[in-house]
Amino acid sequence: MTRSSRISGFYKRSLKERSQLVGEWAGLTPHEQDVLEGLSGLNAGQAEHMIENAIGVYALPLGIATNFLVNGKDYLVPMVIEEPSVVAAVSNAARLFREGGGFITSSDEPIMIGQIQVLDLVDVNAAAEIVLAHKAELMAEADKVGGSIVRHGGGARDIQVRPILNSSVGPMLIVHLLYDTQDAMGANAINTAVEHLAPQIEMLTGGRVNLRILSNLTDQRKARAEGMIPARELASDHMRGEEAVQSIVEAGVFAEVDPYRATTHNKGIMNGIDAVVIATGNDWRAIEAGAHAYAARNGQYTSLSKWWQDADGNLRGSIELPLALGTVGGATKVHPAAGLALKILGTQSARELAEITASVGLAQNLAAIKALATEGIQRGHMRMHARQLAVAAGASGELVGRVVQAMVKEGNIRLERAKVLVLELASNPVYNPVAGAD
Numbered sequence: 001m002t003r004s005s006r007i008s009g010f011y012k013r014s015l016k017e018r019s020q021l022v023g024e025w026a027g028l029t030p031h032e033q034d035v036l037e038g039l040s041g042l043n044a045g046q047a048e049h050m051i052e053n054a055i056g057v058y059a060l061p062l063g064i065a066t067n068f069l070v071n072g073k074d075y076l077v078p079m080v081i082e083e084p085s086v087v088a089a090v091s092n093a094a095r096l097f098r099e100g101g102g103f104i105t106s107s108d109e110p111i112m113i114g115q116i117q118v119l120d121l122v123d124v125n126a127a128a129e130i131v132l133a134h135k136a137e138l139m140a141e142a143d144k145v146g147g148s149i150v151r152h153g154g155g156a157r158d159i160q161v162r163p164i165l166n167s168s169v170g171p172m173l174i175v176h177l178l179y180d181t182q183d184a185m186g187a188n189a190i191n192t193a194v195e196h197l198a199p200q201i202e203m204l205t206g207g208r209v210n211l212r213i214l215s216n217l218t219d220q221r222k223a224r225a226e227g228m229i230p231a232r233e234l235a236s237d238h239m240r241g242e243e244a245v246q247s248i249v250e251a252g253v254f255a256e257v258d259p260y261r262a263t264t265h266n267k268g269i270m271n272g273i274d275a276v277v278i279a280t281g282n283d284w285r286a287i288e289a290g291a292h293a294y295a296a297r298n299g300q301y302t303s304l305s306k307w308w309q310d311a312d313g314n315l316r317g318s319i320e321l322p323l324a325l326g327t328v329g330g331a332t333k334v335h336p337a338a339g340l341a342l343k344i345l346g347t348q349s350a351r352e353l354a355e356i357t358a359s360v361g362l363a364q365n366l367a368a369i370k371a372l373a374t375e376g377i378q379r380g381h382m383r384m385h386a387r388q389l390a391v392a393a394g395a396s397g398e399l400v401g402r403v404v405q406a407m408v409k410e411g412n413i414r415l416e417r418a419k420v421l422v423l424e425l426a427s428n429p430v431y432n433p434v435a436g437a438d
């Protein structure tokens with residue numbers, strides 16, 4: 001069956017209609033639909049088995065980004081985020097990429113790095129040689145504790161050494177175990193493997209092992225996405241398409257050369273990436289740590305994406321970052337909504353998930369720099385901000401829309417004004433600044 005994630009007017013439908021549409025898309029059961037709508041789902045009893053000292057659960061909004069076309073396949077993308085505008089912006093950007101054929105993606109094998117820190121060595125370089133000489137038997141040893149990952153075709157792929165000749169605690173040898181973790185993020189598998197190898201490393205080198213732990217700089221496990229937006233799609237009343245392309249390229253280069261801009265630029269990328277990572281029950285701290293370390297890999301913090309004008313005058317963008325995401329393990333199967341997010345995405349492949357997530361990052365980046373380089377970010381953002389202020393001021397139901405309309409019309413989008421409007425409009429159901437427009 002061919003189906004399209006290009007769902008025009010998705011945002012205009014009621015929450016119930018949107019939820020049902022997504023339920024039909026993913027073939028969700030009525031119970032699963034209840035989980036999506038927050039009527040069921042993670043409860044305090046389950047939370048107690050996830051973390052220590054649990055006292056309850058903390059909910060966040062779950063939205064759906066539309067219009068994603070990745071390698072010719074349509075996706076509805078679940079995103080968990082508290083920040084307004086992100087989901088609308090990324091859906092709009094995905095629509096623009098769609099006009100250029102959608103995203104083309106690739107990813108590395110799911111190879112993680114486990115680190116073993118060896119100290120008290122007489123000769124660090126000699127110890128490194130010894131470890132390399134025993135590479136095959138060390139890898140075979142790691143695979144002995146690999147469990148189902150090895151049975152699924154994963155396991156040890158390489159042993160590498162990184163001698164550190166000078167440090168404030170003396171020389172040390174860092175041994176890296178490169179390990180294919182298949183569809184898992186793989187923290188536990190890696191940690192098990194490096195703990196298992198430590199005694200053998202001590203025996204071979206005569207040194208003392210201290211830390212044995214995975215690295216979150218998963219630069220062997222990157223995902224990439226690229227896409228094109230026809231210049232005509234970027235034209236507006238006050239800017240020609242070619243001008244918009246140029247402004248967006250200039251904005252992208254600003255982030256390449258300036259760490260102050262790159263930080264905000266990458267924050268925008270992570271708005272989208274984190275939202276998918278959280279929705280699918282993955283470890284967003286790990287993803288954040290890896291992304292920013294990768295952005296600084298050449299000694300200066302820089303952009304995770306690149307933007308340029310192609311030979312036809314159209315805008316092209318690409319992104320590359322480490323994305324150690326799992327579809328098994330961690331919270332992916334424990335959190336009821338995380339399993340549903342994967343079901344909505346229609347994948348159980350960790351690499352496919354990483355590639356979709358990279359596409360979301362690129363689309364989110366386009367949304368931000370397009371707004372900044374053309375009309376400015378506040379125009380679209382303030383309306384969503386007004387909604388949050390209205391709710392914070394105590395509005396609910398249809399009153400939210402009326403308070404927003406009034407604030408936007410007045411050009412006075414502040415909490416104090418929202419509070420006054422809530423009082424005024426709540427007691428005056430007739431007054432309706434722009435009926436039905438919100």
Ligand code: NDP
Pocket residue numbers: 146147148149152181182183184185186187188189190214216283286326328329330331
């Ligand atoms: P799990 O150990 O929960 O799950 C992975 C396990 O699932 C595998 O080891 C394997 O175990 C099993 N499995 C079943 N099917 C597959 C398959 N197709 N592919 C791969 N494995 C399969 O989780 P992870 O090891 O992925 O670790 C993720 C968790 O670790 C996250 O919650 C993260 O927060 C946490 N963590 C993160 C750290 C960090 O980032 N620095 C440090 C420590 C923990 P088996 O062989 O037993 O079947």
